[in-house]
Structure formats: C-alpha cells, structure tokens
Amino acid sequence: MSGYRPVLDAHHETITIDANDDVVRARQLVRTLAQRCKLSLVDQTKLVTAASELARNTLVHGGGGVMRTGLVREDDRVGVTAVFEDNGPGIPDVELALTDGWTSGGGLGLGLSGARRLVDAFSLDTEAGRGTQVAVTKWAR
Template identity: 70%
Template structure:
C-alpha cells in the first residue's frame, strides 16, 4: 500500500454534468487504489447510480470522495448527500425492481450489491445520505 490516503474531494451534483464528473473522479480514485478493472467498473457503476439518485430524487447535492485506509486495508469511500424529500420506506426503496420514477429500479439495491459497505441514512423531510466503501482485494 503505497502513498498516503487521499483527502476528501467534494463535488457538487446539480446537473447531468455533475454525474459525469462523479464518474470521472471515482475512476481516478479507483485507479489510484489499484482496483482491478472489474472492481473499478463496479464502483463507477454504483457511483453513477447514486449520483443520478442524488440529482433526480434529491434535487441535487454533493458527493464526497476519498481514499481511505482502515485496519490494514485500502479503499475508496463515497458519500452522497442531498436535502431532498428523504425516503419514506427504506425497505421498499432497497427492493430490486422497485422504482419511484421511470428507471429500472436498480439504483439503491444494485449499488448496495456492487460495493463492500453500504450505509443509508434517510428520513422523510430530512434528505438522504448514502455512504459506500469498496475495498481493494
């Protein structure tokens, strides 16, 4: 494990361009962590879904991305935060195939499967924060 963990970078997601920038930043961090191409793709896909959710359902927000080291492992942590309406039924929102819009319904549940750690903090009227971490194998 070479180099120091990379400090957090905060990216505003207020338009489609922010979703593209989120993917690009996550790709850079995943490469710095030396994820395999398959693991990079999983993390970038999860980031893309969560950034799109932040924009579409949360009305925009931020992604905070960093390289982290914990217990001798190195990974990439992404925190997506918005001040949107929040999620009333978390279990339903995490069900494969369920969608509150016109999407495929794989955003939250699919993202959860693509990463190693997934934490969803939401409440109606308070917004949503999703924290995901992928560890180098």
C-alpha cells in the same frame, strides 16, 4: 439504517451535484480514485456503476446535493469511499427502496439495492422530509 460510517482522509474531494454534467464528473472522479487505489477492473466498474446511480439519485430525487469521495484506510486495507448527501424529501419507505428490482425510474435501473450489491460497504441514512445520505466503499483486494 446501518452502523457503517466511513471516515474520509483529509485529502477527500467534494463535487456539487446540480446538473447532469456533475453526475459525469462524479463518475470520472470515482474511476480515477479506484484506479489510484489499484482496484481490479471489475471492482472499478462496480464502484463506478454504483456511484453513477447514487449521483443520479442525488440529482433527480434529492434535488441536487454533494458527493464527497476519497481514499480510506482500515487496518491494513485501502479502498475508495463515496458519500452522497442531499437535502431533498428523504425516502419515505426505505424497505421498498431497498427491494431488489424496485426503481422509481430514470436511472440505470439498479436502484439502491443494486448499488448496495455492487460495493463492499453501504450505509443509508434518510428520513422523510430530512434528506438522504448514502455512503459506499469498495476495498482493494
């Protein structure tokens, strides 16, 4: 869907998302990185909220998967990237899934479109029967 492909540094961390506790751990790790990156409190909250929604999607809709996260640098700026991957059924109707207000239920009610609005960069790579990868980045200002 998007040409954006973040490159995590060699020190990124990976969390397996197979249970509700893993969603909590993913959220906590993203918050720690956002603080380390010196994101504002508002931007920390936006990124953590998006990561929480995407981790829950990975678990519920993808049947589990992984989150890879870490600090990223581009030119003279630094940010936090989180990449969520699963081998689930994929998203058959990407346009619908990215429609504001659409949710399949069970999450924070943000859906993918809400997560996309909360971050500075967003990419979605999915295909029915092939799984899904969503990458988000929030840049320090």
